Amino acid sequence: MTIQELESTASQVRRDIVRMVHAVNSGHPGGSLGCTDYFVALYFEVLRHKPQNWSMDGIGEDLFFLSNGHISPVWYSVLARSGYFPVNELSTFRKLNSRLQGHPTTHEGLPGVRIASGSLGQGLSAAIGAAQAKKLNGDQHLVYSLHGDGELQEGQIWEAAMYAAHHKIDNLISAIDVNGQQIDGPTDKVMNLGNLRNKWEAFGWTVLETNGNEMSSLLKTFNEAQQLCGNGKPIMILMTTAMGKGVDFMEGTHKWHGVAPNDSELANALSQLPETIGDY
Numbered sequence: 001m002t003i004q005e006l007e008s009t010a011s012q013v014r015r016d017i018v019r020m021v022h023a024v025n026s027g028h029p030g031g032s033l034g035c036t037d038y039f040v041a042l043y044f045e046v047l048r049h050k051p052q053n054w055s056m057d058g059i060g061e062d063l064f065f066l067s068n069g070h071i072s073p074v075w076y077s078v079l080a081r082s083g084y085f086p087v088n089e090l091s092t093f094r095k096l097n098s099r100l101q102g103h104p105t106t107h108e109g110l111p112g113v114r115i116a117s118g119s120l121g122q123g124l125s126a127a128i129g130a131a132q133a134k135k136l137n138g139d140q141h142l143v144y145s146l147h148g149d150g151e152l153q154e155g156q157i158w159e160a161a162m163y164a165a166h167h168k169i170d171n172l173i174s175a176i177d178v179n180g181q182q183i184d185g186p187t188d189k190v191m192n193l194g195n196l197r198n199k200w201e202a203f204g205w206t207v208l209e210t211n212g213n214e215m216s217s218l219l220k221t222f223n224e225a226q227q228l229c230g231n232g233k234p235i236m237i238l239m240t241t242a243m244g245k246g247v248d249f250m251e252g253t254h255k256w257h258g259v260a261p262n263d264s265e266l267a268n269a270l271s272q273l274p275e276t277i278g279d280y
Contacts, residue, residue: 001044006215008276009081010040014246015273016077016280020093022266027094027102030256031148032074034179034212034241038146039078041218046226048141051083054111062141063130065115067123068148068177069103070258075112076100081277084111090280121154123147124174128164128234131172142229145174150182153191158203164234165204173225175237177212181254196238205236212239247272 001009013036021027043049048062066075073093080087085099092098099108103118115126127145134141151157164172176196184190193199200207206228210221218239225235243257244250247269261269 003215003219006037006040006044008274009044010036010215011246011274012277012279013040013074013077013081015270015275016081016090017073018247018261018266018269018273019279020073020077020090021260022262023091024094025260027073027260028070028258029073029247029260030181030243030250030254030258031068031071031177031179033247033250034243034245035071035146035177036074036245037213037215037218038175038177038239038241039074041215041222042144043078043082045219046222047144051079051111054084056114058114058130058141059137059139060141063114063127063134063143065123065127065130065143065145066104066117067127067145068120068151069116069118069123071148072100072102072104072118075104079110079112080280087280120148120151121156124157124160124164127172127174128160128167128169131164131169131234132167134171135169141171142226143172145172147174147176148182149176149178149180149193149196150187150190152176152193152196161200161203161205168232169234170230170232172234173222173229173237174234175212175239177241178238179241179243181243181252181257183254183257185254200236200238204233206231206233207236207238209238210240212241213245 017032093100099110105116131143211217250256
């Protein structure tokens with residue numbers, strides 16, 4: 001895809017997010033909107049994956065693990081629009097007996113989802129395990145994972161960080177959504193994260209930084225990360241984003257972390273997001 005096509009897809013995905021959350025008056029629009037560009041770049045341009053022939057083991061393809069599972073709306077939208085399941089299934093989000101639960105789960109058998117997530121702090125461990133398995137099996141494909149910045153307040157993250165560096169898990173490209181917000185307020189007020197670049201480098205990772213809301217910057221950083229794989233170190237992308245990106249009244253505040261827009265707010269949001277591919 002061209003940059004313009006990717007950006008157009010991102011606009012449609014953002015429409016999906018606000019409509020899905022509004023329809024059931026439940027969900028997490030803020031982080032989903034902020035990470036939309038990352039997901040679109042990853043699934044439509046970066047991942048070597050098999051949407052039409054999905055398998056749980058993921059042998060012979062790149063894998064992705066979402067650790068901060070509460071941003072499921074953006075993931076479901078991108079999975080559907082990249083061919084994992086029908087787009088009209090997005091209308092079942094968070095409804096009874098739906099495969100699209102509020103946090104991703106596995107027992108419903110939704111294609112593209114390999115672990116249940118949402119219990120923060122656990123996704124990096126799972127991604128490292130998958131990456132290590134690929135190395136042991138001689139599979140040259142890569143593993144990607146995404147985490148929230150507030151999630152770094154979980155101790156398991158740092159245990160996993162030490163493990164990955166010690167075992168030279170150099171086929172892993174992780175990313176952190178650095179939006180500075182979490183459910184109770186700004187991260188620097190809840191529990192200051194300090195200098196994240198220095199922290200991850202001290203733990204033995206190669207660190208890259210990018211603008212997570214600029215498609216060209218994301219693609220450049222993904223390419224750089226791929227070139228650095230195989231050098232004995234896991235890779236961490238610190239991705240600066242704006243929570244609620246694309247909807248002016250949602251941007252930059254924790255207040256839209258887990259709040260659904262009402263009817264008038266939905267109309268306002270949709271007026272700012274061009275319909276480019278077609279609503280479900």
